[in-house]
Amino acid sequence: MKSINDLSTMEPKEIRELVKQNKLTRPTSGMAVDYVQANLVVLKKELAFDFLLFCQRNPKSCPLIDVTEPGSPIPALVAPSGDIRTELPKYRIYRHGELVEEVTDITSYWEDDMVGFLIGCSFTFEQALINNGIKIRHIEEGCNVPMYKTNIQCEKAGIFHGQMVTSMRPVSEKLAVRAAQVTSRFPSVHGAPVHIGNPATIGIEDINRPDFGDSVTIKEGEVPIFWACGVTPQAVAMEAKPELMITHAPGHMFITDVRNETYSVL
Amino acid sequence: MKSINDLSTMEPKEIRELVKQNKLTRPTSGMAVDYVQANLVVLKKELAFDFLLFCQRNPKSCPLIDVTEPGSPIPALVAPSGDIRTELPKYRIYRHGELVEEVTDITSYWEDDMVGFLIGCSFTFEQALINNGIKIRHIEEGCNVPMYKTNIQCEKAGIFHGQMVTSMRPVSEKLAVRAAQVTSRFPSVHGAPVHIGNPATIGIEDINRPDFGDSVTIKEGEVPIFWACGVTPQAVAMEAKPELMITHAPGHMFITDVRNETYSVL
Incomplete structure (x- = not known):
């Protein structure tokens, strides 16, 4: 098993591959430290406009770094080779605002009208x-x-x-x-x-x-x-009790291909 | 008629009132200079998610400062007392990507499923x-x-x-x-x-x-x-030839209640 020291300097793509193969199910803090990690919220298209608007209106708590095309699991802006269904170490499934399950792969939950929101992480x-x-x-x-x-x-x-x-x-x-x-x-x-x-x-x-x-x-x-x-955004989405919402499990982030400094202004 | 010198230090709300009464139909450059002015794009709800996503993905050219609730003409974040149907000096009406009319009031075009996008201006x-x-x-x-x-x-x-x-x-x-x-x-x-x-x-x-x-x-x-x-965003929306799109006329902006410095980082 890779030590966290090895993981801190590994490329995001390599780490995501280990995650996909279920060889890495730990929290991602300290991994690929030069690259942006992201929170995940997945909702069905019918709620996507309202949620996107919520993020736009609350940029400090919901800084969006990518939104997938409806039905596509690929975060084209921040990890064109990535797949948000398999490359996070752990996910949470919420039904009507209640946590019902934690899983390491959401392929079986994925539907053609789902939209993934990747939100910047501190x-x-x-x-x-x-x-x-x-x-x-x-x-x-x-x-x-x-x-x-x-x-x-x-x-x-x-x-x-x-x-x-x-x-x-x-x-x-x-x-x-x-x-x-x-x-x-x-x-x-x-x-x-x-x-x-x-x-x-x-x-x-x-x-x-x-x-x-x-x-x-x-x-x-x-x-x-x-x-x-x-x-x-997760807390707020939970309050709204959507029929189905999928998020990352706390600390188990999506590691993007984008370097931290890319997001700095000045 | 007010001189541009008077207008440069007037409150945004007062200027918007003059615009509403059709007493001011000029370009807004130099008016209320300490306050943010905004470009306007109005689309029907069915296109609003895609356009919001386009803005989110292209923040340098489409920096959104407010998006109205579907059907509401009130830019609640940047001018809670404002109305985007009457408070811009001039509008352009596009049908299927073609400019068909310039008007000073869009109340008669407004529909219950319209969304207004206010985009930051240089x-x-x-x-x-x-x-x-x-x-x-x-x-x-x-x-x-x-x-x-x-x-x-x-x-x-x-x-x-x-x-x-x-x-x-x-x-x-x-x-x-x-x-x-x-x-x-x-x-x-x-x-x-x-x-x-x-x-x-x-x-x-x-x-x-x-x-x-x-x-x-x-x-x-x-x-x-x-x-x-x-x-x-206007050029791009025009290319997409939506059935109906309403924009400000070039230079004829919406003047918000938000001071310029509010949008500075550091």
Whole structure:
């Protein structure tokens, strides 16, 4: 079995091939670190316009990096040789908003009118933060990033509406501005923070009890910084209770052929 | 009649009211200069998903700033009190890809399944260039910006496909990098240039014969800089020959309530 060190420098296509052969079913954090990873939402065409509109109206939480043609599993813009039915390590099947199954292949669920939405993932800007000397606490502590429901209302579109989910990373006060600058360069992967400082301001009651992921240590002299999170569109789609929705399992992303820096502005 | 000087500092809402009352039917360049102006495309819902997808895949030429709910003429994100049926100074009606009429009000054409797409306009970044000491030649020469068809292929989506149209502004060689930096801050209004230098590289045969707009002087020591242009989505939609499409008339934009700087990143 490949070590994570080997996987960090492997080409996206090679990793996707291992995933397709079910030789790799782990979370993708740390793999092909120079390449953009993506969240997945699959819906039937009848809901695709509303969901696309929701993403367009909420670019911070739903930064779309590719949308497949109805019926096609190929993400032509970001991985022309890829297939979103087999190349994510794990998927979740939701029926009427309820999680009914986790699978490693969705070929048997695929229908001719399905549309796949690939949404940018914060792994891209975490690499940029690291390159700027800002350590990522949940990586240091070997756990998942803490995520919180907030009181920040998303712009609704058709049946899709709800609040923004944010991820949180503690940063030393003297690097907080730098963290805002660095992530601002990447609007396609959530971009600048939505809040720095007091969790209560955005409706978070207890910073030590995230709604998703794991709690991390906030040290003396550090400030919690909140970014819009790719869990938002899934949470919102779940609320809308579509007959069938397929997503990636948390942390089990699609690895694209696009380098992180491609999405930076300036 | 208000002078352009009065109009430059008027509130968008006041200008839209004058437009609605048919007291203002001129091009909107120079009006409410601190606020974002937008190109308009109106299509029936049956084509809206494909067109939205086209915009999503071609963000440099089709930077969407708002999309109305099907049937609603209200651009809720950028001008909640606005109405796209009456508040643009002039509209063009296309049937099967042919221009059939210019009107100052589209209320009689409006149908319950129509969707309005507002697309960012380069007036926003021109103001930023001016603020950085970069003069805009077509403003100096009192004419329209020169626009050219290029060989740069857009990503297709459904029935929509075609080449990018670019606008061109000559900039002194020593300010060319600054022009690229300044406009990079505004990805929602076409962003960074797509080409600096030789027009032939992007398929432009004669820089003195633009496909749209007017020719401008390129002085000794200046380099032509090309940006993706908001005419692209109209040109592409025209190629697709939809039964009915409504657009703004060139230069006759919708003035939003959103300040230019709101769309800057960093």
